[in-house]
Amino acid sequence: MHASRLVFLGLDGLPWSLAQNLCAQGLLPNLATIAGTPGCRAISAELPELSPVNWTSLFTASAPGEHGVYGFTRLDPQSYELQFTDFTHVHGATIFERLADKGLFSKVVNMPNLAPVRPMRSMLVAGFPAQELQGSVHPPALEGILADHGYTIEADTVRGATDPAFLLDDLHRSLACRQKALDLLWPDLAWDLFFFVLTETDRLGHFLFPALVEPYHPWRSEALRFMAAWDRLIGKFFARYQALPEPKRLLIMADHGFTTLTQEVDLNAWLRDQGLLHLSRQPAGEWDAQAISPATKAFALDPGRIYLHARQRFARGGLSVPEADRLGAELADALSRLTWRGRTVIRHVFQGRSLYHGAQAHLAPDLVLVPQSGFDLKGKFGRTDMFGHFGRQGMHTADDVFFYDSMGASARTPTEVGQAILDHFDIPAATFEV
Numbered sequence: 076m077h078a079s080r081l082v083f084l085g086l087d088g089l090p091w092s093l094a095q096n097l098c099a100q101g102l103l104p105n106l107a108t109i110a111g112t113p114g115c116r117a118i119s120a121e122l123p124e125l126s127p128v129n130w131t132s133l134f135t136a137s138a139p140g141e142h143g144v145y146g147f148t149r150l151d152p153q154s155y156e157l158q159f160t161d162f163t164h165v166h167g168a169t170i171f172e173r174l175a176d177k178g179l180f181s182k183v184v185n186m187p188n189l190a191p192v193r194p195m196r197s198m199l200v201a202g203f204p205a206q207e208l209q210g211s212v213h214p215p216a217l218e219g220i221l222a223d224h225g226y227t228i229e230a231d232t233v234r235g236a237t238d239p240a241f242l243l244d245d246l247h248r249s250l251a252c253r254q255k256a257l258d259l260l261w262p263d264l265a266w267d268l269f270f271f272v273l274t275e276t277d278r279l280g281h282f283l284f285p286a287l288v289e290p291y292h293p294w295r296s297e298a299l300r301f302m303a304a305w306d307r308l309i310g311k312f313f314a315r316y317q318a319l320p321e322p323k324r325l326l327i328m329a330d331h332g333f334t335t336l337t338q339e340v341d342l343n344a345w346l347r348d349q350g351l352l353h354l355s356r357q358p359a360g361e362w363d364a365q366a367i368s369p370a371t372k373a374f375a376l377d378p379g380r381i382y383l384h385a386r387q388r389f390a391r392g393g394l395s396v397p398e399a400d401r402l403g404a405e406l407a408d409a410l411s412r413l414t415w416r417g418r419t420v421i422r423h424v425f426q427g428r429s430l431y432h433g434a435q436a437h438l439a440p441d442l443v444l445v446p447q448s449g450f451d452l453k454g455k456f457g458r459t460d461m462f463g464h465f466g467r468q469g470m471h472t473a474d475d476v477f478f479y480d481s482m483g484a485s486a487r488t489p490t491e492v493g494q495a496i497l498d499h500f501d502i503p504a505a506t507f508e509v
Contacts, residue, residue, distance in 0.1 A: 079322035081499050084312060085272030087126060087187070088280050089329040089477040091117035093287060102299060105310030109327070115479040118487050120331040122430060122443050123378050124473040126203070126277065127160050127188040129330035129489045134186060135167045136493030136504070142166050143435030144188065147204065148376055150364050153390045157364040157376075159204060162189050166435050170493055171197040171268070173502050179267040184256045185228070186272055187330075198266075200256060202274055203229050220259065226252045232278050236466045242282055243297050246275045247304060254308055261315055268496070271312060275305060280333040284469025288335065324499060325481040328492050332475035336468055337449030340420055342375035344461040345413070351402075358457035366456055369393060372402060375454030378471070379444030381406060403441055410444060415462055420450045445473055 098107035109115055121132045121139055123146055131144045139145055143166045148157050158164075165188070171181040175196035182198045183189070190201035190211040200221065201211040205228050212218040230249040235242030253273055261269065279301060280287070286298035316325055346352035355368035367374055369391040371384045383399040384392040394402065403426065413420040427439040446452050451470035478486070486492045494504065 079324060079499065080266070080319060081268050081324045081326065081496060082316050082319070083268070083270045083496070084309070084325070084327040085130075085186075085270065085274075086276060086327060086329045086477055087272065087274040088277030088331060088333045088471065090332040090334070090472070090475045091115075091329075091477045092475050093333070094477050097287070097302065103302065103306040103309075105306045105313060108313065109325075109479050109481075112479070114481055114483045115327075115477075117332075117474065118328075118476045118478040118489075118492075120471075120473045120476050121488055121490060122425065122445065122473060123380060124331040124445075124471045125378060126274075126330050130187040130272075131165055133328065133330070133489040133493045134169050134171070134189065135165065136170055136173075136490065136497050137167055138431070138433065138488075138490045140431030140433035140436040140439060143438050145439060146377060146380060148362070149438070150376065150382070152388055155365045155367055155389075155391070157362050160188065161204065162191055162193070162201070169195070170496055170502075171195060171199070173497060174268055174500055177500065177502060179500060180265065181268040181270065182260045182266045183270040184260060184272065185253060185274060186270060187274065198260060200226075201228070202272060205229075221256065224255045224259065226255055230275065230278055232282070235278070236282055239283060239294050239297075242278070243294075243301055246278060246301055249275055249278075250301075250304055250308060254311070257308075257312065257315075264319075267500070273305065273308070275301075277333075280469040281467050282469070284333055285335050323481075325479070326484075326492065326496070327477070327479040328489065329477040330489060332472035332477075333469050334448050334472050334475075336451050336464075336470040338415055338462045339451045339453050339465055339467070340413075340415075340446065341453045341455050341458045341461050341463070342379065342381065342444070343454050343456060344458050346373055346375060346381075348461070349409075351406075354456065361455040361457055363456050367391065373406060375452075376440070377452070377454050379446060379452035380440035380454060381442040381444065383441045399441070406442060410442075415450070419447055421445070422447045448472065 097103045098110040120129050131142050135142045172195050184200045185202040187202040190205035192199045192213045199213040205211040208218045230245040283298050286292040286294040351372045352374050353368045353370040354366040358366040375381050385394045385399040386392040407424040410421050423445040425443040427441050431439040484495045486495050
């Protein structure tokens with residue numbers, strides 16, 4: 076065992092400002108015990124501000140240019156098939172493997188983008204986008220134990236998207252599953268690092284975020300009732316932590332912030348209207364990137380990733396490197412001037428090559444767009460309108476990300492939080508495979 080245990084609490088999608096506001100109102104008494112301390116502050120997400128990008132940055136202690144995850148999806152440059160990201164796409168070792176190499180043991184509950192799990196000297200329960208326990212749990216014997224206790228990985232947000240009462244009930248059930256896992260895995264204290272991630276706040280935020288910030292929202296009382304249950308579980312987690320002998324350390328982190336969604340903005344609709352995106356047929360669905368035709372000069376993937384259709388990168392691409400460079404500069408300028416009802420849509424346009432560095436930087440988007448608050452950027456195939464609403468009420472932000480460290484570390488991003496964990500265990504910075 077290491078001389079000092081480290082305990083990590085993940086609070087998916089929790090904005091620092093919302094947490095401070097609800098704590099000040101006395102609505103989250105357990106979280107409030109740390110929210111007003113010097114160790115609690117806002118940090119920034121890695122870009123794009125999506126869960127798989129940021130949780131992967133944390134658990135590899137590396138930035139996207141090194142681990143290679145840039146979103147929920149990735150496009151095959153030969154077939155144009157849009158694939159959903161999972162752990163097989165992650166390059167480099169996890170912090171759990173790095174600890175195991177040093178003879179230290181980790182227990183991990185509900186870590187996003189960790190499935191399919193690979194065998195390692197740890198107890199692992201992966202989270203979203205995994206849907207089933209099979210392939211999401213290590214060692215395999217733990218799968219049956221969790222199943223016997225009714226543990227499920229994810230709430231049903233498909234049905235919950237149109238049924239707030241069902242969503243809230245299912246989030247309460249999901250929260251109970253997390254507590255069961257905590258009760259099973261914590262007590263023997265046979266671990267050096269314990270990870271416990273609550274993803275329910277993200278799901279609530281996507282479909283009921285206005286209820287958390289608007290005093291007269293029709294679902295406010297039920298949303299706050301859920302948050303009270305969430306806070307009680309945090310209180311139980313804190314009590315377990317407080318009972319640990321010294322020395323010890325507590326880290327708490329969200330993977331991104333959240334705010335109310337004003338409009339979804341489909342960048343592919345805009346690119347189509349500019350004559351830059353052409354489809355060879357009617358897409359079979361919003362994820363059908365295989366409809367991209369050779370005439371296309373640029374296309375977008377969620378959330379604000381733009382790819383220049385260069386021949387050196389894509390099988391159907393026709394742009395030369397100089398042409399792609401010129402188009403990238405033109406797009407950055409044009410997108411910066413986008414407006415909706417007089418409001419600027421885009422806050423900043425980053426060049427991928429200046430934003431990402433490392434062995435997997437060649438997989439990065441050419442442009443990464445950061446929107447103004449309220450504008451949720453998308454890259455769908457087949458939508459007709461650039462602006463619209465599609466059932467979601469809340470969206471991610473790259474800033475206002477909740478963070479706490481009982482030792483007051485100066486981490487600024489999930490990558491740096493992961494590096495702080497390695498530093499705690501005297502493990503050097505990671506090295507990466509190509």
